[in-house]
Amino acid sequence: MAKYVNVISRDYGSWVFLGEILTNLSLSPSNPHTSHCGTCTRCIEACPTQAIRAPGVVDASRCIAYHTIENRGPQLPTQVANHLHNWVAGCDICQDVCPWNQRFAQPTDVAEFEPYPGNVAPPLEDLATLTEQEWNQQFPASALRRIKPAMWRRNAAAALAAQGVDMSAQQSNSES
Ligand code: SF4
Ligand code: SF4
Structure with missing residues (x-):
């Protein structure tokens, strides 16, 4: 570990995906994972x-x-x-x-694991004002749907605030 x-x-x-297989086979456990950190x-x-x-x-x-x-x-x-x-x-x-x-x-050779092209390094300003409709368009079948629109706006606004950019005025027009 x-x-x-x-x-x-x-x-x-x-950087690997962890998966699981459900089975009724009787299997012997492998050895516990060892540390490779030194x-x-x-x-x-x-x-x-x-x-x-x-x-x-x-x-x-x-x-x-x-x-x-x-x-x-x-x-x-x-x-x-x-x-x-x-x-x-x-x-x-x-x-x-x-x-x-x-x-x-x-790098993966599984096409389904690749990000949607429009989601590679999107502008923080766009994420800070992400609407429900844009969230549905940008993350139609993505694990990133776990991050709800208000969370995207919060996270992006915080990242911009750390750079001295205040997005509160633009955010007041966004959907909750
Ligand atoms: S904050 Fe980032 S670097 Fe620190 S433990 Fe969490 S994922 Fe790792
Ligand atoms: S201690 Fe070093 S080898 Fe171990 S997890 Fe951290 S960066 Fe990787």
Whole structure:
């Protein structure tokens, strides 16, 4: 297990999908997953909110990924909002710096796993005023539907506010 608490594959790093198969076959369990980190602490040092409190211990209340995807409150906590680094749907900083990903991550060859073309690095200003109708058009069958329109607006506005851009006037015209 990674110190940022993901499974690390020696063949692919941690950017993998986890799946499951339901069966009535009697199967023998494989050996428990082992740690491949050694003395590396890159992810702990790179996390902008100090969410990795100890190897294998991530404090969700400090984690950008948790708050941008799961927190449905009207505001992000200040210590998270001030350190978004433009992340508005999850956060991959700890995985970006991981040597297992830098050496072994591979792009997918499954077309269905590719993002919708219009959703690659969309302008934060557009997300900060995302309407219900635009959300339905942009994320028709996407895991990103987990992030509701008001959450997109909140996250993008917080990322812009960290750059000194105030979107409150434009947001007052958006649907809730
Ligand atoms: S996802 Fe981002 S905020 Fe969360 S532990 Fe990793 S680097 Fe830190
Ligand atoms: S960055 Fe280093 S410490 Fe963190 S999970 Fe990867 S190998 Fe382990």
